[in-house]
Amino acid sequence: MSDFAPATTETPSSNVKGAGQGMLFGFWYPALRSAEVRGRRLKQAMLLGVPLCIGRDARGHAFALHDSCPHRGMPLSFGHFDGDTLECCYHGWRFEPKTGQCREIPSLTARDKLRVDRIFATSFACEEQDGYIWVYLPDPEDRHPGSRPPLAQDPLPVCPRLPIFSPRYRITRLSAELPCHVDHGIIGLMDPAHGPFVHQAWWWRSRQSIHEKEKVFEPIPNGFRIRAHTPSSNSAFYRILGVYGEPITTKIEFVLPNMRFEEIRCGPKWFSSRTTVTPIAAERCRIDFCAAWNVFRRAPFIVPAFRLFGRMFIEQDQRTMEKQALGLKHNPSLMLIDDADRPAKWYFQLKAAYCESKRTGQPMQHPIAGPVTLRWRS
Numbered sequence: 001m002s003d004f005a006p007a008t009t010e011t012p013s014s015n016v017k018g019a020g021q022g023m024l025f026g027f028w029y030p031a032l033r034s035a036e037v038r039g040r041r042l043k044q045a046m047l048l049g050v051p052l053c054i055g056r057d058a059r060g061h062a063f064a065l066h067d068s069c070p071h072r073g074m075p076l077s078f079g080h081f082d083g084d085t086l087e088c089c090y091h092g093w094r095f096e097p098k099t100g101q102c103r104e105i106p107s108l109t110a111r112d113k114l115r116v117d118r119i120f121a122t123s124f125a126c127e128e129q130d131g132y133i134w135v136y137l138p139d140p141e142d143r144h145p146g147s148r149p150p151l152a153q154d155p156l157p158v159c160p161r162l163p164i165f166s167p168r169y170r171i172t173r174l175s176a177e178l179p180c181h182v183d184h185g186i187i188g189l190m191d192p193a194h195g196p197f198v199h200q201a202w203w204w205r206s207r208q209s210i211h212e213k214e215k216v217f218e219p220i221p222n223g224f225r226i227r228a229h230t231p232s233s234n235s236a237f238y239r240i241l242g243v244y245g246e247p248i249t250t251k252i253e254f255v256l257p258n259m260r261f262e263e264i265r266c267g268p269k270w271f272s273s274r275t276t277v278t279p280i281a282a283e284r285c286r287i288d289f290c291a292a293w294n295v296f297r298r299a300p301f302i303v304p305a306f307r308l309f310g311r312m313f314i315e316q317d318q319r320t321m322e323k324q325a326l327g328l329k330h331n332p333s334l335m336l337i338d339d340a341d342r343p344a345k346w347y348f349q350l351k352a353a354y355c356e357s358k359r360t361g362q363p364m365q366h367p368i369a370g371p372v373t374l375r376w377r378s
């Protein structure tokens with residue numbers, strides 16, 4: 001591999017099945033926080049440029065429909081939901097929310113022969129996990145718009161879940177929108193070299209704390225992992241964990257399409273986080289950070305204190321990406337260097353391999369053959 005390679009959001013995978021505008025279909029994505037969808041109110045959301053109408057049925061189960069009435073395209077989210085059927089606000093067509101099946105068209109007379117039950121609003125698989133409503137976005141050609149019932153599909157992949165290691169823990173969630181393509185959000189997430197410049201704070205780390213690092217990366221299904229290792233001593237969080245007097249290890253994983261998991265273990269104490277960067281539209285994405293832990297579980301104000309620091313970190317990333325987006329508007333040519341940008345290169349290669357396997361129907365060829373040691377300064 002050369003020392004640098006140009007990287008643009010238009011990877012070779014961009015126009016094949018499963019990668020509309022560089023966004024990967026065929027995965028679960030967090031659409032909304034669970035707490036945002038209450039009672040019978042309908043909420044709008046957007047994933048991969050697809051507008052969604054999200055609500056809860058009378059039993060509290062979440063549903064997700066394409067936010068477009070199959071009659072004349074009115075967003076269904078402007079309609080009325082009575083806990084059982086959703087009524088479009090334009091001509092009152094009524095739909096069952098889970099399957100999208102049409103139940104009634106008020107304008108029909110007894111003489112009309114139209115089979116109402118053969119009309120469907122497009123529905124999406126929807127699950128709740130870790131306080132988010134997740135929606136599975138199939139490839140556009142696998143959807144069932146308008147006049148077809150849902151296709152019998154292969155079983156869906158399992159909805160992602162934050163790893164938890166004890167029955168009692170604290171949990172919190174933070175999010176921030178970014179004005180850029182999801183690829184830039186994701187490679188920012190895996191970029192080890194920006195820390196000392198973007199995340200400076202007197203109590204955390206300074207530019208002077210930069211030193212050489214060496215970590216072993218290894219392939220895992222659909223991604224890669226930084227092998228469990230003793231974390232670097234230049235960050236305050238690990239120094240605080242030292243009070244437990246137990247060996248500390250940390251493990252970081254990236255998994256397609258958009259997830260970074262971090263797991264810190266310190267004897268029976270643990271901290272687990274998942275950061276996702278979800279494409280909302282071609283040039284808009286959202287970071288969702290979800291963390292759970294049992295370290296300092298009983299400490300007063302631990303959740304607000306953690307949120308304060310977490311919010312500061314995410315805002316540092318958000319402001320940086322907002323500035324970068326100003327530069328990216330002019331389509332500059334970009335470069336990815338070894339070894340600091342190697343995870344970013346792997347991300348693009350994983351995407352391309354995923355799309356190729358969908359195109360050919362063959363198993364995915366993993367771009368990383370085996371363990372690799374990367375070295376950089378940060």
Ligand code: FES
Nearest residue numbers: 069071072088091
């Ligand atoms: S557009 Fe929805 S009923 Fe006509």
Ligand SMILES: [Fe+2]
Nearest residue numbers: 188194198317
């Ligand atoms: Fe960052």
